[in-house]
Amino acid sequence: MSTTILFLVLVCFFGMLLGISHFTSRNANSETFFTGNRQSRWYMVAFAMIGTTISGVTFISVPGEVGHSGWTYLQFLLGNFVGYWAVALVLIPLYYKLNLVSIYTFLEQRFGVSSYKTGSFFFLVSRTIGASFRMYLVAGVLQLAFFDALGIPFVVTVAIAIFMIWAYTFRAGIKTVIWTDSLQTTFLLASVVLTIIIITTQLNMNVCQMIKAIDSHPYSKIFDWDWRSKTNFFKQFVAGLGIVIVMNGLDQDMMQKSLTCKNRKDAQKNIFWFSLAFIFTNLLFLSLGVMLYIFAQVKGIPVPAKSDDFFPFLALNQFGTIAGVLFLLGIVSATYSSSDSALTALTTSFCIDFLNLDPKNSESKSRRMKVHIGFSFLMFLVIVLFRLINNESVVTAVFRVAGYTYGPLLGLFAFGILTKKQLIDRFVPILGILSPVLTYIINVNSEAWLGGYKFGFELLLLNGLIMFVGLMILSIGLNKDDNNGSIARIN
Secondary structure, three states: OOHHHHHHHHHHHHHHHHHHHHHHOOOOOHHHHHHHHHOEOHHHHHHHHHHHHOOHHHHHHHHHHHHHHOOOHHHHHHHHHHHHHHHHHHHHHHHHHOOOOOOOHHHHHHOOHHHHHHHHHHHHHHHHHHHHHHHHHHHHHHHHHOHHHHOOOHHHHHHHHHHHHHHHHOOOOHHHHHHHHHHHHHHHHHHHHHHHHHHHHHOOOOHHHHHHHHHHOHHHOOOOOOOOOOOOHHHHHHHHHHHHHHHHHOOHHHHHHHOOEOOHHHHHHHHHHHHHHHHHHHHHHHHHHHHHHHHHHHHOOOOOOOHHHHHHHHHHHOOOHHHHHHHHHHHHHHHHHHHHHHHHHHHHHHHHHOOOOOOOOHHHHHHHHHHHHHHHHHHHHHHHHHHHHOOHHHHHHHHHHHHHOHHHHHHHHHHHHHOOOOOOHHHHHHHHHHHHHHHHHHHHOHHHHOOOOOOOOOHHHHHHHHHHHHHHHHHOOOOOOOOOOOOOOOO
């Protein structure tokens, strides 16, 4: 693919992001960065959240994974759908009732400072690693597709990628992110739809023939009822439900967008409609996956050993220049829409939870900007570290470790919402460390201890359950007036 074409595409793409930043940052104040002044239209937020949820990892992995697990991922998505409604009906009203900027402030009001800092800390670790990992993948694609041809080293590629996020988010923060993510969602969806059209055109199929081919293909199998399988329906569904509650409802990154809506009802409408759009978008990715394998079979193209290489390989080498440009736009949009909101959320959480900044105080702007720069640099260092490790299995393992840190958040919020018990607040950080460790030990030995049972995504629920039980133990013997626990309680 022409380097000149790719350069022009990237320049136009980032030019539009900077243009949106200029437009949205007019009359912006410190509160705009954190809450968007709570003036966001719910439908704009819902559309923007599609891009935030569909990361670059999803963009590459879901179509390729169809060759291994078929459409069983849809079982997980059905759990996601129910989980989003639970978030809208339970968590959104709570956050608006307490008028939260950082959702982890709930833990301080419910239990105390140690629980509050523990929850925020686990979010910071999880999101920093997760966002850096996703940016690492897209930086690698940009390096191969463009920067290698110019002789630009990977470190410079990463620096440019991170700088661009900082450049269009540092003024208006979450307000800008909602608008830029909406643009990037448009590019992402257009990329998938147009790629499917290109494939069907090359295979001389019409829409009806394409639908019939997808429906009859063995890779379109959805349900797996084998209880020992990682893709068992009940495992996938329950895990999908739990992961949405934790990695969306208890995640500052995702909730910060919803909290920019004018009121609780608008925020709930945002979640309800987003959940429908989310399912539809993933159906497009699954359909694309089947069409990729049909194309490879018809054209006699060998499938790469790594499923994550399948979509990039065909898009950049088999479908022509337009498809290659669409792929690049799609993956860059998917990654930037998740990374820009992550950087904003990390900055927000650290400023509110650890520096105790007042969002309405204009004097906090300089400290907030320093934190924003600091997290940009931290993401840069983590990505470079991934590159230095240069071992995919190790990097993936590090990414999985970040997933373990959401378990304590699940346990803390569940205990705070479902019970009225108090606990010994100062011991919560220790329990927050023990819970993922015990979860890891059980996971490693599950086949031997549990008759061949293999954990899938539901491992997060086990982590949360261990944390919940530990908190119950910490609450034994305490009454609501005990000074060792938090005497504040949300009624």
